[in-house]
Amino acid sequence: MAMHLQISLVLEQHKPLLLLVPFQNDPCDVGGTRNGTCYTGAECDSRGGRSIGSCANGFGVCCAFTLQCGQTTSENCTYLVQSSSSAPMSPCKYTVCPASDEICRIRFDFTTFNINGPVTGFVETVLTMEGSTTVGGALGDCTTDTFTITAPENFAPPLICGFNSGQHMIVDASPGRCSDAVFGLRGSGTREWDIKVTQYNCGDEQGGPDGCLQYFTGTTGTVASFNFPTSASVLDSSATHLSSQTQTMCWRQETNTCAICWIPEILGNLITPGSFGLSTTSGRVASGVTEGKCRGDYLMIPSAESNVETDAANTFIIGSIGPDIQLSNRLCGRFFSSANDQDDRLASISVCSQQRPFRMTFKTDADEITLSKLPPPASGNANFANLNELSRVPGGIVGFNLRWTLQSCA
Template structure:
């Protein structure tokens, strides 16, 4: 054997060994990531603020360090973390290698790293019959954004990857289902959420922009189900963003809060709130309510730094934005949203604002109902509004529910 041939064989063996080494490192990195698909969510406040401000887009992204930073020597030398990213389709995803995104049945939505051109913003999108253990999964009706015309039940099962995950935040980026009956019952279409440690009411009607938090029950899955009736013609559609919250996250919803708003000012609304009246008749044959019956839940607002109180008021452009009890049609429209139709004698449908004041005067009760709410301030903490409706909506004629603006007030300078 010539010296030249011997040298060529040695070089070939070295090349094969080096290639195997590179592939081994890459495969091990991908395998380790599949064991921990969820990104840490310890610093989510900026992205949640953006969701509260505008559910359809994210303008400020929370970034989190990967539990297993990757080293991809074939592409570059350096560390590559799986950060939360914003795809070119304006959906939130996870920055990862393109091949890994494909393996996880994700959709690549643009690049997301300056370290390697192989990194893509991977979006997880699932529809009926799916399950997921990935953070920021989107659950939508088939053919979304086209309306869903079918009937039956469409479900997704959300599995927490381990016991370090405590809550699931579900943002209704789009949720348009058949409306409730005139008595506030979801008998035609219904969104139900089961399997968690906290209770979530059955929801129907128009709820785009709303959200709910659900506590995981250990590592047991949470099932989200949309039931629709094919016999009722309606342009239904839904797209829900599913975000898993780490137990150590500073943005976990406090106990008793079905909803948790992060912004220092914004709006809160009852489920299925729309300014227009319901077209359905109730059980006594008169125009029914838009309110959902038999609800009892808390809407919480995170107190910002340097804040001492919070004020709630009706949205100024909508005189129907607080119509919870009595007959809307029987009242002079010019009196709506005034103290003349505000009531604190509330036993059926009402909101609770702890320790309320109006115009600097302490109110005799923390309950508010009727057909108007004048600006109401409270210093009681935590900031929370409780919403209550009973099972009988017969006399709540043409009511819409509530749609309130809130603003936090800075502590006085002493």
């Protein structure tokens, strides 16, 4: 970071004394919800920032930057803000350029993120509709509002829409190449967002490893697919994950941790939807599915294992892979489980991995599967979990919201 010299003139005993006070242009926090960068008052003004307090023992000002639609910044710690009380322009494009050639990662934290959502479905305990439907092609598509971030010379994040407060995205940066964060807004609706943009130097562990769209630290937390209603304690039947996603999530291996486990934040059952549901099943009943039968939408977890002898809260045994445990790399279906036995896939249990680095990738294709068997059989319904993602709770359109916990080494 550039060293800055603050020059102060002090009169002492009638002789002028030039006092040089060096300080770094470090991030500063003066309370409240905004952070800034420490600059001199004049420098903050010339850079288009706003002073929100003092720093460097009063020699600098904590300078906050808020970007408007259409503007460009190369300042670290910039906010993209749209209040719900005013109508945003569309498209609203913010251009974020690396603050220096040393920047490798740019992180966008969605403190608030509310735009129109995708086409949603409605999951029924047993869907009794007759005939086939073509709704599956549109489910999860962002047909009105969209948000994208470009990442020149690198993998771009997936296109998203809907509710994403609490989520974040990190892009890999290349020297001199700017990223465009673009809101495309069509039709009516109240939108609001408050996004903090932080830049990280190459090699700064806080920025997370290259290629990780999301990066988590600490020993426990939650992780969700985009547009998941994470603020709801009861899941609505119309919760629908987005189409065409590639979401790579990475975790820091904290000191003395040797495994990571995940379990749905809302467990759910055959009547009440839980916070996991991806695609169809291999059989007619709602169950967890693994490996090659997960083709359209799935979570990829290297060497995932479910220990059925332990309860949901989990007492995972590090370094032990029992004879009844298989290692899976893909999970999908209606319950979160990688258990070897089919009976142990009729409810969600914790899934753990001892493979490092700790990571998981969420993939979805362009469509949801909403077939029904023709003609309906005499039993009255033709829609099984293996044919229709809207039939049988938990549905296959849900996506995921999982609690994760790092496990201490033995």
